[in-house]
Amino acid sequence: MFKKLLIAVICAAVLIGAGSGLWVWQGLGSLSKPVTLTEPVLFDVPNGTTFNDVARQLRSRKLVEDSLWVRIYGRLFPDQARIKAGEYEFTDGMSAEAMLSKMVAGDTKHWSVQFIEGWTFRDMRSALAVTERLEKLTSEWSDAQIMEAVGAEGEHPEGRFFPDTYLFTSSESDLDLLRRSFRRMESVLAEEWESRAKSLPYDNAYEALIMASIVERETGAPHERDQVAGVFVRRLQKGMRLQTDPTVIYGMGDKYKGRIGSKDLRIHTPYNTYRISGLPPTPIALPGREAIHASLHPGSGKALYFVARGDGTHKFSNTLAEHQKAVRAFQLNRRSDYRSSPAPDKDENK
Numbered sequence: 001m002f003k004k005l006l007i008a009v010i011c012a013a014v015l016i017g018a019g020s021g022l023w024v025w026q027g028l029g030s031l032s033k034p035v036t037l038t039e040p041v042l043f044d045v046p047n048g049t050t051f052n053d054v055a056r057q058l059r060s061r062k063l064v065e066d067s068l069w070v071r072i073y074g075r076l077f078p079d080q081a082r083i084k085a086g087e088y089e090f091t092d093g094m095s096a097e098a099m100l101s102k103m104v105a106g107d108t109k110h111w112s113v114q115f116i117e118g119w120t121f122r123d124m125r126s127a128l129a130v131t132e133r134l135e136k137l138t139s140e141w142s143d144a145q146i147m148e149a150v151g152a153e154g155e156h157p158e159g160r161f162f163p164d165t166y167l168f169t170s171s172e173s174d175l176d177l178l179r180r181s182f183r184r185m186e187s188v189l190a191e192e193w194e195s196r197a198k199s200l201p202y203d204n205a206y207e208a209l210i211m212a213s214i215v216e217r218e219t220g221a222p223h224e225r226d227q228v229a230g231v232f233v234r235r236l237q238k239g240m241r242l243q244t245d246p247t248v249i250y251g252m253g254d255k256y257k258g259r260i261g262s263k264d265l266r267i268h269t270p271y272n273t274y275r276i277s278g279l280p281p282t283p284i285a286l287p288g289r290e291a292i293h294a295s296l297h298p299g300s301g302k303a304l305y306f307v308a309r310g311d312g313t314h315k316f317s318n319t320l321a322e323h324q325k326a327v328r329a330f331q332l333n334r335r336s337d338y339r340s341s342p343a344p345d346k347d348e349n350k
Helices: 002-032 051-060 067-076 096-105 121-129 143-149 174-194 205-218 222-237 245-255 262-266 289-296 320-333
Strands: 041-045 086-090 111-114 165-168 305-308 314-317
Touching (some): 002 067, 041 051, 051 067, 051 096, 121 174, 222 314
Antiparallel strands (some): 305 314
16 A cells, blocks of 8 residues: 555656646747747846846846746856846847847947048037937037047047947947047057158148048049149148138138138138148048048149039149139039139139
């Protein structure tokens, strides 16, 4: 009798154990099944969030059926419970197990903001101000405060930030991106300055940056950058004024309404290169690497002038007479983006 009872107890225990094992196996198995989502889900894990908190949040967001299996999974596989704070994106077809792995790896969601070649620092700040998911620390700061924060106290901000597409997470701020962009420009400029051509009319890398900003604003045709730079470099070497409209426009600030008149060219500002000799005091825009490279490796030749053709490219001329002829030819279909360096009726200051 005792033996039969013992056998019965053992059989019951085996059955219960097998059933429990099957139950646990099925429960944990549910975490590897793909989840159907109609659109991506953003899942925020603040600093200090526990693994159990994450399990409950997964359940409340209907990403798992039961948080119990997530908690058991974390006990059985402690390495998969070491989640990192941040904001994560879960997409259709992902499993809960894959979501946990993503959080353990710290594979957070990234957004992007783009700074365009030729933008001013004001444009750059405006883009940061309207960028979603980015903490705004500098919105009320002055330019001087920003330059101090990036490690360039007392320096002018124009042209000092590298134009590019920058990725960021929800834990970053506009100051983080400004610092990153500033360091990137410092690095690119140093690299290009180190490999510069010989006999250039620059005393330092900052002057090359000023020239690069003018080249960036003067041409929309990438293959012409070195030619445009060549014209300006030769004019500097000959003691000629640059006489380039983008510097005048920058010096006009908010007074610029889309056109430059002869009166504007006569106004003496630090940026009016029809009136000043040499380079303006600061860059006038954000130059890209290609413009910086062109300014440090200007194209060879004898051209001292160029005029816009109206299609984004320019006609380059060696002499003033050739330039005046080109201006007459291309002014017949003159567009609002017309550029001539220099204006044909201006003193050449030779």
